[in-house]
Amino acid sequence: MTATTDVRGPSASSPLLLTKVSGGRAAKNVAATVLVTLAFLVALIPLLWILGVVVSRGAHLLAGADWWGLSQRGITTRRVGGGAYHAILGTLLQAAVTAVISVPIGILTAIYLVEYGRGRLARTVSFMVDILTGVPSIVAGLFIYAMWVTTFGLQRVGFAVCLALVLLMVPVIVRSTEEMLKLVPNELREASLALGVPKWKTVARIVLPTALAGIITGVMLGLARVMGETAPLLILGPYNSAISSNLFGGNMATLPTMINQNRNDLALEPAFDRVWSAALTLILIVLLLNVAARVTARFAKVS
Amino acid sequence: MSAVTGVRAPGAGGEPSSTTTAGTGRVGDRVFKGAAAGSGVIVIAMVTLLAVFLLSQALPSLLADKANFLTSREWNVDDTQNLRFGIAQLLYSTVAIAVMAMLLAVPFAVGVALFITQYAPRRLAGPAAYLIDLLAAVPSVIYGLWGLSVFAGKVGGIGTFLQNHLGFIPLLAKTDTGVAGSIFVAGIVVGIMILPIITAISRDVFAQTPDVHREAALALGATRWEMIRTTVLPYGRPGVISGSMLGLGRALGETIAITLIVSGLNTDSAFSLSLFNGGETFASKIANNSGEFSNPAKTGAFISAGLVLFVLTFAVNAIARAIINRRREFTE
Numbered sequence: 001m002t003a004t005t006d007v008r009g010p011s012a013s014s015p016l017l018l019t020k021v022s023g024g025r026a027a028k029n030v031a032a033t034v035l036v037t038l039a040f041l042v043a044l045i046p047l048l049w050i051l052g053v054v055v056s057r058g059a060h061l062l063a064g065a066d067w068w069g070l071s072q073r074g075i076t077t078r079r080v081g082g083g084a085y086h087a088i089l090g091t092l093l094q095a096a097v098t099a100v101i102s103v104p105i106g107i108l109t110a111i112y113l114v115e116y117g118r119g120r121l122a123r124t125v126s127f128m129v130d131i132l133t134g135v136p137s138i139v140a141g142l143f144i145y146a147m148w149v150t151t152f153g154l155q156r157v158g159f160a161v162c163l164a165l166v167l168l169m170v171p172v173i174v175r176s177t178e179e180m181l182k183l184v185p186n187e188l189r190e191a192s193l194a195l196g197v198p199k200w201k202t203v204a205r206i207v208l209p210t211a212l213a214g215i216i217t218g219v220m221l222g223l224a225r226v227m228g229e230t231a232p233l234l235i236l237g238p239y240n241s242a243i244s245s246n247l248f249g250g251n252m253a254t255l256p257t258m259i260n261q262n263r264n265d266l267a268l269e270p271a272f273d274r275v276w277s278a279a280l281t282l283i284l285i286v287l288l289l290n291v292a293a294r295v296t297a298r299f300a301k302v303s
Numbered sequence: 304m305s306a307v308t309g310v311r312a313p314g315a316g317g318e319p320s321s322t323t324t325a326g327t328g329r330v331g332d333r334v335f336k337g338a339a340a341g342s343g344v345i346v347i348a349m350v351t352l353l354a355v356f357l358l359s360q361a362l363p364s365l366l367a368d369k370a371n372f373l374t375s376r377e378w379n380v381d382d383t384q385n386l387r388f389g390i391a392q393l394l395y396s397t398v399a400i401a402v403m404a405m406l407l408a409v410p411f412a413v414g415v416a417l418f419i420t421q422y423a424p425r426r427l428a429g430p431a432a433y434l435i436d437l438l439a440a441v442p443s444v445i446y447g448l449w450g451l452s453v454f455a456g457k458v459g460g461i462g463t464f465l466q467n468h469l470g471f472i473p474l475l476a477k478t479d480t481g482v483a484g485s486i487f488v489a490g491i492v493v494g495i496m497i498l499p500i501i502t503a504i505s506r507d508v509f510a511q512t513p514d515v516h517r518e519a520a521l522a523l524g525a526t527r528w529e530m531i532r533t534t535v536l537p538y539g540r541p542g543v544i545s546g547s548m549l550g551l552g553r554a555l556g557e558t559i560a561i562t563l564i565v566s567g568l569n570t571d572s573a574f575s576l577s578l579f580n581g582g583e584t585f586a587s588k589i590a591n592n593s594g595e596f597s598n599p600a601k602t603g604a605f606i607s608a609g610l611v612l613f614v615l616t617f618a619v620n621a622i623a624r625a626i627i628n629r630r631r632e633f634t635e
Contacts, residue, residue, distance in 0.1 A: 025526055032528035036422055039414025040431065043502075046495045047438050050449050108342035116336055117343070125343035128350045134549075134620035135353070135613065136556020138586040142609040146356040150599060167349060174346070200335030228442025231558035231586065235593040256444045256559070263563060266452055279445050290440050294433070 051283070058280030061273055067281075071253075072241040077262060077271040084278055086243040087258040091285070093245060094158055094237075094254060095227050098165040103219055105166075106173025113174070114181040115203050132171040140167040141232030148236070156236050158247035161254075164232035169222045176218025180211040180300075213300035220293035224286045230256035255282040357610045364603025372607065376574060378588070383600040390611055392574070396486060396582035397612070400561060401554035403490030403578065404497055409547050412501035419502075420509040421531055432506065439499035447563030450492035455483035455564065462487055466579055473576040480581040484566030487578040492564060493557050497550035504549065508542025509535050541626050548623030552616045558586035567591070585612040 021029070061067050070083035109129070113122055144164040148154050184207050192202040208215070233254055239261045240251035258278045265271035367386050370377050375389025419432050462482030469475045482488065512535045520530040566581040583591060585608045596602040 021524075021526055025529065029526035029528040032531070033422060036414045036418045039411050040418040040423075043411055043415050043438070043498060044434060047434065047441070049453075050441060050445065053449060053453050054445065105342045105345055108339045109346050112336075112339035112343045116339055121340065121343065125346055128347050130620065130624055131350050131617060132346065134552050134556075134616050136558065136586060136616055138556065138558040138589055139357070139609050139613045139616075140353075142589060142606055143353045143356055145596065146360045146602075146606055147352070149596075150360060150602060151356070167353070170346065170349070198329050198332055200329070200331045203335065224440055228440075228444065230442070230444040231590060234559070234562075234590045235596075238594070256442065259444050259448060260559070260563075263448070263451070275448065279448055282442055283445060286440055286442060287437070290437070 054276060054280045054283055057273075057276035058278075061277035062280060067277065071243045072258075072274075073243070075241070077265040077268050077274075080270045080273075082274075084255065084258060084274075084281055086240070087253040087255045087278060088281060088285075089243065089245060090158065090237075090240075090252045090254040091227055091256075091282070093247065094162050094165065094252070095223055097159070097162045097247060098169055098226055099219065099223055101162065102166045102169040102173055102222070106170045106219075106222075107177050107215065109170070109174045110177035110181060111203060111208075113178055115199075115207070129171050129174050132167060133175065135167060136231070137164075137168055137229050138231040138235070140164045141235040143167070144232070145235050155249070156238060156251075157249060158237060158244075158252040161233055161237040161252075162247065164236055165226040165229060168229060168232075169226045172222035172225060173218055176221065177211070177215050180214035180218065181207060183214070184210045211300075213296050213298075217293045217297045217300075220289050220296065224289040224293070227289070228256065228282065228286055230260060233257050234260065255285075353613075357606055357613060360599070360603050361607040361610045362603075364600050365607050367600060368604075368607075378570070378604075380601045380604040383598060386600060386604060388604045388607075390585070390608060392568070392582055393585050393588055393608060394611070395574075395576075396565070397555055397584040397586075397615075399486050399578060400490045400493055400557075400565075400584060401551055403486070404494035404554040405547055405551045407491060407494035408498045408501055408550060409543070412498050412505055412546070412550075413543060415498070415502045416505035416509050417531060417535070419506055421527070421535060435499050435502050438495065439503075443496060443557060443560045444563070446492055446496055447560035450488060450560060450564045454492060455488045458488060458491065459483055462579060474578050476575060476577040476579070478575055478577050478580045479572070480566055480568075480579060482579055484564065484581050485579045486565060486582060489561050489564045490578065492560055493554045496557065496560065497553050500553055501543070501546040501550040504546030505539060505543045508539040508546075512538045541629070545623040545626040548619055548626070552619040552623065555619065556586055556612060556616050557584075558590050562587040562590045585609065585615075 064083075066081065067083040067085075068088070069085050070081075071086035072082040072084075073086075075082040109125065113126055113129075116122075117125065141164045144160050144167075145156075148160045148163070149156060154160070188206055188210060189202055192206045193199065197205075233256055237254060237257060238251045239257040240253045242253075244250050244252045246252070255278050259275050259282070262271040262275045262278075266275060364380075364386060365372060368388060369385060370387040370389050372389050374391050375387070376392040377387045377389055378392075379385070379387045415435055419428050419435075423431050459482045462485065465475050466477045466482070470477050478485075516534040516538065517530055520534050521527075525533060561584050565583065565587060567583055568581050589605050589609055592605060596605065
């Protein structure tokens with residue numbers, strides 16, 4: 001009976017079945033198929049709707065060179081003009097600094113958990129990573145505010161935002177790297193160790209390169225996640241309409257705060273255009289990272 | 304692609320058995336192991352510091368609070384000599400939005416996960432899963448913007464209809480807030496936001512259903528739906544529950560989308576169970592006032608709210624992990 005090997009189920013009309021499936025059961029089966037397919041199609045509606053709205057409302061500003069080269073300095077919500085260079089710069093800078101801090105911590109923690117970790121410390125680290133995964137972004141921002149501003153008496157600057165984002169990015173990197181390291185076959189480690197290669201060299205030269213594509217994918221997805229974060233920016237990174245690349249002094253614009261800044265003036269056309277164009281720019285950056293991550297994953301030696 | 308949602312499916316990948324102790328005497332080994340363990344300690348330090356800083360700065364304000372922190376709906380923190388704040392209203396709005404989001408998202412997520420793992424042709428399953436993962440990639444500020452200026456207008460009619468015809472139910476009672484700025488709209492938008500997380504986890508556990516279970520059901524003459532009901536769903540139930548809890552945790556902490564959509568309440572407005580009421584959540588309360596953390600006593604009040612949110616999400620996530628881990632013990 002071929003139906004037994006086809007795990008996707010026999011069709012009601014299969015000639016090999018001894019008796020026909022009774023009407024009620026067949027009807028339930030069809031109803032389930034329809035409902036499940038509908039659930040999937042309905043779930044796609046918001047995605048297409050959001051992308052459609054953002055592209056149709058935001059595309060025309062992105063076509064001009066001004067958008068990519070100018071800031072909003074001295075431009076009010078009632079005036080047309082200016083660009084998003086300041087916000088794009090801020091978003092990319094903060095994401096880069098966040099990655100520079102998070103990637104080594106995240107990857108080394110994953111190496112510890114997979115290659116070395118045993119006993120109470122490893123269990124505690126794993127538990128803490130779980131907690132960090134669940135920390136709401138606003139709480140991460142609040143914590144850095146309590147430390148950076150209230151306790152140390154420092155100003156709200158770009159670097160403080162980065163610290164809050166590190167809290168959100170580290171667990172993503174740890175978990176994805178961990179998964180990838182676990183996929184590396186043990187035979188590779190054993191072969192290397194049997195040849196007398198020190199353990200650290202085995203990890204650095206054999207295990208990490210094997211898992212590299214997967215690790216990079218995880219880092220990119222982590223980056224995409226922190227770039228879209230807004231909550232910590234509200235607490236720690238006030239908007240600035242001028243260009244600033246100083247992470248340690250003054251306010252710094254980002255795309256999410258640029259959207260938030262103009263949200264109360266959506267009735268005014270220049271502000272409306274700006275908000276949706278900033279939204280489109282942000283989505284483009286995040287989607288680009290996602291696609292890049294997916295392409296990188298294709299090069300994975302293990303999967 | 305569970306990395307998209309930052310959560311892990313149960314039973315994904317086994318532990319490599321080679322935690323050997325080879326070569327621990329070499330300098331390189333000691334340095335490398337030290338760096339790895341050091342990073343682990345940094346992670347522990349992050350969480351510890353987070354708890355310590357939040358607690359230490361919330362406590363003075365909590366002690367100075369003249370109102371009952373747990374049961375009061377007041378939020379007057381401008382007069383530092385007479386702090387009066389409580390979380391009752393924040394807690395209700397937060398839980399109402401999160402629960403509504405979860406109730407909406409779970410059935411859809413289970414349906415989508417079943418579609419991807421059991422119904423879709425194998426060649427389409429990958430792209431279909433990727434499309435749903437893209438929902439998780441859209442930044443929450445854009446969900447908020449869309450909810451505020453596009454979606455709220457479309458569901459306004461449904462909201463008004465429910466209020467007019469089912470308004471006798473306390474949850475759907477008429478309020479002074481417009482439907483557009485209500486918990487109702489925010490609940491739907493947040494539901495869309497957590498759909499990919501719940502789908503990702505459900506998908507992974509459904510895909511792990513042993514083929515022998517499914518083939519056995521089919522061999523007994525079950526239709527595809529009967530096979531799913533008797534093998535896939537029971538096998539995946541703990542995964543769906545833990546995925547839903549993780550989604551709930553995400554919904555509780557969602558900030559900017561809710562901040563943009565839900566309108567605040569007047570300080571003297573009466574308490575209402577209605578989903579058509581406005582009302583700030585823990586996260587949106589903090590976000591809305593983030594520009595006004597002028598003195599430690601006032602900031603402490605908001606940090607207290609943040610602390611409650613932290614504890615709440617921690618509890619929900621812990622339950623989710625406990626369910627995942629218990630299942631892992633079962634299957635191994």
